[in-house]
Amino acid sequence: MPVNRRERTALSAVFAVLVFPVALGSQQRAGSAPAAQGAVTARVVEAASAFLGTLSAAERTRCTFDFTSSQRTGWSNLPTGIFQRNGLRFGDLTTRQRESALKLVAAALSREGYSKVTDIMNGDEELRKAGGGQTGGRTGSGIRFGLDEYYIALLGTPSATTAWMLQFGGHHLAINVTVVGPNSVMTPSLPATQPAKYTLNGQIIRPLGHENDKGFGLINAMNAAQLKRAVLNYEVKDLVLGPGADGKVIQPEGIVASNLDTGQQALLLDLIHEWVGILNDEAATAKMAEIKTNLPRTYFAWSGATKNGGIAYYRIQGPTLVIEYAPQSGDLNHIHTIYRDPTNDYGAKLTKH
Amino acid sequence: MRRLLIPFILLTTLPFASAHRTDEYLQATRLSIDLERVDLEIDLTTGVAMASEVFSWIDTNRDRQISRGEGQAYAQEVIHSLALSVDGKPLPIRFVDISFPQFREMSLGIGAIRLRATATAPAVDSGHHQVSFLNLHRPRSSVYLVNALVPANPRIQLADQRRDFGQHGLTLDYTVAGDGPSAGRLALLAGMALAGCWFLARQRHLDHSRVARCEAGSPK
Numbered sequence: 001m002p003v004n005r006r007e008r009t010a011l012s013a014v015f016a017v018l019v020f021p022v023a024l025g026s027q028q029r030a031g032s033a034p035a036a037q038g039a040v041t042a043r044v045v046e047a048a049s050a051f052l053g054t055l056s057a058a059e060r061t062r063c064t065f066d067f068t069s070s071q072r073t074g075w076s077n078l079p080t081g082i083f084q085r086n087g088l089r090f091g092d093l094t095t096r097q098r099e100s101a102l103k104l105v106a107a108a109l110s111r112e113g114y115s116k117v118t119d120i121m122n123g124d125e126e127l128r129k130a131g132g133g134q135t136g137g138r139t140g141s142g143i144r145f146g147l148d149e150y151y152i153a154l155l156g157t158p159s160a161t162t163a164w165m166l167q168f169g170g171h172h173l174a175i176n177v178t179v180v181g182p183n184s185v186m187t188p189s190l191p192a193t194q195p196a197k198y199t200l201n202g203q204i205i206r207p208l209g210h211e212n213d214k215g216f217g218l219i220n221a222m223n224a225a226q227l228k229r230a231v232l233n234y235e236v237k238d239l240v241l242g243p244g245a246d247g248k249v250i251q252p253e254g255i256v257a258s259n260l261d262t263g264q265q266a267l268l269l270d271l272i273h274e275w276v277g278i279l280n281d282e283a284a285t286a287k288m289a290e291i292k293t294n295l296p297r298t299y300f301a302w303s304g305a306t307k308n309g310g311i312a313y314y315r316i317q318g319p320t321l322v323i324e325y326a327p328q329s330g331d332l333n334h335i336h337t338i339y340r341d342p343t344n345d346y347g348a349k350l351t352k353h
Numbered sequence: 354m355r356r357l358l359i360p361f362i363l364l365t366t367l368p369f370a371s372a373h374r375t376d377e378y379l380q381a382t383r384l385s386i387d388l389e390r391v392d393l394e395i396d397l398t399t400g401v402a403m404a405s406e407v408f409s410w411i412d413t414n415r416d417r418q419i420s421r422g423e424g425q426a427y428a429q430e431v432i433h434s435l436a437l438s439v440d441g442k443p444l445p446i447r448f449v450d451i452s453f454p455q456f457r458e459m460s461l462g463i464g465a466i467r468l469r470a471t472a473t474a475p476a477v478d479s480g481h482h483q484v485s486f487l488n489l490h491r492p493r494s495s496v497y498l499v500n501a502l503v504p505a506n507p508r509i510q511l512a513d514q515r516r517d518f519g520q521h522g523l524t525l526d527y528t529v530a531g532d533g534p535s536a537g538r539l540a541l542l543a544g545m546a547l548a549g550c551w552f553l554a555r556q557r558h559l560d561h562s563r564v565a566r567c568e569a570g571s572p573k
Contacts, residue, residue, distance in 0.1 A: 082458060234516040237496045238379055250500040251511045329377060
């Protein structure tokens, strides 16, 4: 039946009113994953199953939670004794169980990401040895630092098709990896460090050294006009969206990346990759592609010294990204950072039905 | 109000003090702006070295516990140190809720007192507006953060933000858009469009029937 002009107009109106918003929503929800990510998920699931296989029934019960349980948001940067983590404590695991747990963490992360995580953990061990944890043995204190004080928990059943989550953390570390089919996301996560620099086996380790140096690299690549926009005229002495600030979105500030030249944008992306790239390469590649698409709406704000070695806070904020880097109370040896995706923390976008 | 009764456990030695906030009282405020109100979320985190001092501000009868009354009195003390205005008109701030961490957490420089407050704002017309916030609670020993949350109401768009160096205050410009079509109106429009479609289709069907009847009735 031929459609006349009046009918076409009416049908167009119906389409516009009813169908377009749905289509727009679908576009926003759609996530594309490289085919290789299916292989990564299979590898992570295998590692998770192997780890669970090393546990007794009682240990398995302590280690596993429902995917939607409150454990999901029960993470912190604080040490044991101040914040009570659930899951299995590394100090209570056998060597085999511990190795298997670390294999699972390594399977979910990139090589660089896993290295960063172990550098943070070793830093906390240094803090313990240096006396940071010396109250641990005292009656009534219970504050403990060091390698034994990291916890692992699984939320949901490790699966290549349904959603589940790996939670790993301790003092100055919270890694939350949500796996949904071939996709995995690592927001929110909190990589931090104290000390920011230490020597291990004759090597100088700076767990968040790249985050510091690349930040200063970017700010020093800006001209006067760009600096005027990027540098906030007030001090920022802590994370704004740290633990407990799930779902909060603050008004962005600083210079928008569309006002950076190509080279500066590349520096910004490289800096962002320090957080995004903790996760396995395939998932990180997908996330970086999304961030690159949103780069014209991504802001970079800086507060503090612009000469490397000084104390500075910075924040990177885009439609699907928040990163903060915050030396604590003016202490260069004590750095907190946070990595969030306000649209997809805990894989919210991927698990929304 | 939760967790107001707090056992007072004095920690005398804190060799790990450097791991956390020391001699500062961090006051982090988030403002949430809506058409007819401004909500305030204020998280107060005491430094290790001044936890006892902060506790003494709150535990005014020195019984080593924070009672409901003491908690509310402290909330009012904080609120009285705040100033909030929209378009230059001061807004009274109302207490909503306060919760306290264990003193032990406070003494480690990590537990936050969470104060929630709100202010009713005069209904604003579409156009440009400005909200100003100032926090002068215990300025001698405090550091401040103040930020505006992206409004949940899509009619409100935040613009320029201005702060003093120490973030005691924030002045924020924002724009209120005209009252656009609501979801209800969109549904009404959709319904009307569907009805139009149905009417046109029916008309077309009737036209065809009429033509067919005419053709059937015409001489061959």
